[in-house]
Amino acid sequence: MNYDLIALDIDGTLLTDGHVLTPVVREAVREAHRRGAEIVLCTGRGPVNALPVLDELGLAGTMITHNGAATVDSARREVLHQYSIDPAEIVRFREYCLRAGMHFDINTPFEMLIEGITPEAEEMYRLYGASPVLRDPSEPLPEGLVKFTLFGGIADLDRVEAEWNTWSHGLQHIRSGDYFIDVQHRDASKGTALRQLAQLRGIDQSRVMAIGNYFNDVGMLTFAGLGVAVANSPEAVKSAADVLTRSNEEDGVAHALQEFAWS
Incomplete structure (x- = not known):
């Protein structure tokens, strides 16, 4: 396994446009987990509607939610860190x-x-x-x-x-x-939260992989040792990534994991 921490955006990346987790993507994510990578959903969603996706993957653990404004422990339903606003x-x-x-x-x-x-x-x-x-x-x-x-x-x-x-x-x-x-x-972002989590785990930046599709993913794509944009991303997001993969409608996450995570 080339990466110890893999951050996955949900909507437009992990899921299809119809909000479906395909069997191919599900199995690839689970295989990455079996090979030793910590899988972290890194999403603009809140914990309550991100948890069903984590459950569908058959996984548990830390989730970065609200674009990095709240990092939570999914098993304990506990907030580990949050950026509150007045x-x-x-x-x-x-x-x-x-x-x-x-x-x-x-x-x-x-x-x-x-x-x-x-x-x-x-x-x-x-x-x-x-x-x-x-x-x-x-x-x-x-x-x-x-x-x-x-x-x-x-x-x-x-x-x-x-x-x-x-x-x-x-x-x-x-x-x-x-x-x-x-x-x-102002300080909340997926990139900042992912950096904090990697430091907490003692994982070097080079051992972090992130896959996303939209402007709120740019921070984590640029922080990760390998930032992957799916093909349905806007051009500015593609430019921020290190590599591109297939779209979310073509099991892009699965192809990225197979090509870069354990090749």
Whole structure:
């Protein structure tokens, strides 16, 4: 086995566009685990809707969730590290979405809170296996927030992203998918969390492999000794990676593991 730690993005990478874990990919990931690599899901999802994917793989262990804002122990359902944001810092983003009539959710490490829902958002949550909880908008925002996520159409999010890029604020916003913008702590990223985990394990950077497909994966792709982008990645993500593999619709993770992890 060429790598001791293998970080895998979930959506658009490990899963097909239909959110399916194919048998070929499942077996390849399990084979990498059998050969001695620690498999770490490294995702923009929260722990609650990342856990079913880990269960489907038949694995357990540490997961990097919320784009690196919360690292959790899947077996104990325990937060190992989180980058919290002050509720006051997201008020501006929340009010913007309310004025624009755009759907958003507010996340602690293990909770996803919403203040309303549209049919489109309801279908999106179903596809991602998420079960948001309706909160009373008149209540104060909870402490321990790690992420604020805006959901909408591509053109709408392109416009929002361009506008938010002109704002001065202490957080970061990142496009985590065509239909999502995540707002979180400035220091939170998959790359930072993966670096912390590798150091904790005593694993050299050269022994880390990461596979991803989107802009929120760039940090982990550039940190890893081998960063692999699947073929369905945007060009900027491909440029950040060391090598390319097949798309998520063509069992790209399996091919990458077979070609680079134990060849």
